[in-house]
Amino acid sequence: MTTDSSQRNNMIGVSCAVGASFFFSFNDMAIKFLSGGYALHQVVLIRSAIGMVLLLVILLPFEGGLKALKTKRAGMHIFRGLCVVFANMTFFLGLAAMPLADAVAIFFVAPLIITAFSVIFLGEHVGPRRWFAVAIGLLGVIVMMRPGSGSFQIAAILPLAAAFGYAGLHILTRKIGGTEKATTMTFYIQLTFILVSGVMGLVFGDGSFAGTGDASLDFLFREWAVPATQDYVVFFLIGVGSTFGGYLISQAYRLAEAGLAAPFEYIAMPLAIFWGVVVFDEWPDTIAWIGISLIIGGGLYTFWREAVQGRMIASGRPKRR
Secondary structure, eight states, X not given: OOHHHHHHHHHHHHHHHHHHHHHHHHHHHHHXXXXXXXXXXXXXXXXXXXXXXXXXXXXXXXXXXXXXXXXXXXXXXHHHHHHHHHHHHHHXXXXXXXXXXXXXXXXXXXXHHHHHHHHHHHOOOOOHHHHHHHHHHXXXXXXXXXXXXXXXXXXGHXXXXXXXXXXXXXXXXXXXXXXXXXXXXXXXXXXXXXXXHHHHHHHHTTOTTOOOSOHHHHHHHOOOOOOOGGGHHHHHHHHHHHHHHHHHHHHHHHHSOHHHHGGGGGGHHHHHHHHHHHHHOOOOOHHHHHHHHHHHHHHHHHHHHHHHHHHHHHHTOOOOO
């Protein structure tokens, strides 16, 4: 690949990462908005059904039609889809009980988990500086969760669990992203969402397990309801956000260097604070700001080190991580 072509792909990839962050941020806000009146699996099923229609009608024709969905790695796609389902479900359950900015900040420990996973599953080498960044990020998570204090919420574990699911997704994307199209990856993710949320609806959709008094559990077990007229627009918009956000983030990591594209996902953090203040009247307190700073700082340092190491490898210089 020529230098000009590589630079062009990096620019497109970064633009895709920025666009995906806007779509996902709006999606998070809208689902938190709906979490008090609908069941999680109902919201996800409607969102994914709308997303699947948009994918097949709008995006698929630009990537070769139905033949673009053919793959020899269907099992890997489904496994990747399950990672996304786990990450989304746990994160959205956390949103039901937590301030939006707090949940997003804890979730952003994912890049640090990816660092650890890259050693375990990809055999990559990580030096002491990046391990230090991981430790700083995890310290930020502990600060955000506030164990032992009256402000501790068990729900804070949910976005942390989501970060592990997202890390697994990213590792799998590294494995298959070079041979699979973004549309193919997005299709299998939406398909997995439809299947899983449909099964959950059959099991929990009658509401027999609801009424726990816990915001997260009630969001999971609530009875399905006919959407209010004014909420149809919200459901449609989260379907749009899910589809285009998933497509753009897949494109971002296919086209751009991961260390270049990934930091732009952090645009979701100020957006989460914005939505929290404007829509939910939530403003992070001092402890939350400290935790956010530690997590974001550790993640950005990790990406910076990856970029430095990439340049060293390209120039033939020895690595010092």
